[in-house]
Amino acid sequence: MIQTSFVSKTIADLKPSGIRRFFDLAVNMEGVVSLGVGEPDFVTSWNVREAAILSLEEGRTSYTANAGLLELRQEIASYMRKRFAVSYQPESQIIVTVGGSQAIDIALRAILNPGEEVLVVEPCFVAYSPLVTLAGGVAKTIQTVRENEFKLTATELEEAITPNTKAIIMCSPNNPTGTQLRKEELIEIAKIVKKHNLVVISDEIYAELAYDEDFTSVAAIDGMMDRTILINGFSKGFAMTGWRLGFVCAPKEITEAMLKIHQYTMMCASTMAQYAALEALRSGMNDVEEMRKSYRQRRNYIVKSFNEMGLDCHNPGGAFYAFPSIERTGMSSQEFAEKLLFEEKVAVIPGNVFGESGEGHIRCSYASSLEQLQEAIKRMSRFVEKYK
Structure with missing residues (x-):
């Protein structure tokens, strides 16, 4: 029998994902309308799937270069430039990595020495702080506030920096809040980053899902490319979550370090998925635009509906999440989410799993059909009326 003492203390102390708990609760319940899934409800475009099938039929089943197909990297470079x-x-x-999560993992392991701090802007994707810990670093959170639509400010950033701070992880548009930082806001943040000689790990996986204004990459700000590790991929914008394909762009010295880790832990990303991604970049932008239009319509509907039922909700600039406040019900995020699931069979994610500043909120994905959203809103309105 394997004893508990055989397990690493670091891993034993690591908390499991709070998101998975609600998925596990909902999966065996009939009639559940889920607003919890953080993935598109669209199927990967047929021409992209066909490209993967063709690669198999033609026997392209060997390893690629560790960094990925050069042809794909060239297409990524062109895409990022344009x-x-x-x-x-x-x-x-x-x-080319196995999803954006692997890119974040190898980025942290490539830059951190034991005990160095990484600033994590919360509410945020649940994996950031655990990945910092697994890389031997110390995660220090910056709590953003609803009154500012959960946007990081330059002042908040500077106040959090210590002599031991090495890097900051940012995500815009954000998971779970949908908040998108404007160019002028990024410029002010960049001034602080350069002043204190920090590295920015910029998670831009939702870059294609910006609705009200053009997306600005942190790396595009003057003086930031040399200190930015840019994370992106195909999961969200191209509806390719199950293909597990992402990519990371960074200065040569940092990519060389990341590639060492990638070589030993992963060898290379799936060859079939790489050929699919190549096709997605070459011919998939019209599909991306159609998905973006649909998400924008759904966003407008769900945000309006939350505000009408008394759950204050800012208008998210990107991604496919709304983050309404449930404080008026007097319940905690966990209590609200559990009661809503068992009483009305609507699955949402409690905001506190994304950090302390997420307490009093719930994350609702609108990557579902409009019909499902309408049914969810009907049930939630009934629930909120009961507990207001």
């Missing part, structure tokens, strides 16, 4: 005005060398500054 869409987001950032230029990377495909041969030395881009690595």
Whole structure:
């Protein structure tokens, strides 16, 4: 029998994902309308799936280069230059990874020495702080506030920096709040980053899902490309979550370090998925635009509905999440989410799983059909009326 003492103390002390608990509760319940899933409800475009099938039929089943197919990296470089005005060398500054999460993992492991601090802006994706811990670093959170739509300010950033701070992880548009930082806000943050000689790990996986204004990459701000590790991928904007394909762009010295870790832990991303991604970049932008239009419509509906039922909700600039306040009900985020699930069979994620500043809120994904959203809103309105 394997004894508990065989398990690493670091891993034993690591908390499991709070999101998974609600998925596990809902999965065996009939009639549940889920607003909890953080993935598109669209199926990957047929031409993209066909490209993967063709790669199999033609026997392209071997390893690729560790960094990924050069042809794909070249297409990524072109995409990033045309869409987001950032230029990377495909041969030395881009690595194709197994999803954006692996890219974040190897980025942290490549830059951190034991005990160095990484600032984590909360509410945020649940994996950030655990990945810092697994890389030997210390996660220090910055709590953002609802009154500012959960946006990080330059003042908040500077107040959190200590002599031991090495990096900051940012995500815009944000999971779970949907908040998007404007260019002028990024410029002010960049001034502090440069002043204190920090590295920015910029999670831009939702860059294609910006609704009200153009997305600005942190790396596109003057003086930031040399200190930014840019994370992106195909899961969200291209509806390719199950393909597990992301990429990371960074200065050559950092990609060389990341590639060492990638070589030993992963070898390379799936060859089939890489050929699919190549097709997505070459011919999939019209599909991306159609998905973006649909999400915008759904966002407008769900945010209006939450505010009408008395759950204050800011208008998210991107991603596919709304983050309404449930404080008027007098319940905690966990209590609200559990009662809503068992009484009305609507699955949402309690805001506190994304950090302390998420307490008093719930994350609701609108990556569901409009019909499902309408049914969820009907049930939630009934629930809120009962407990107001």
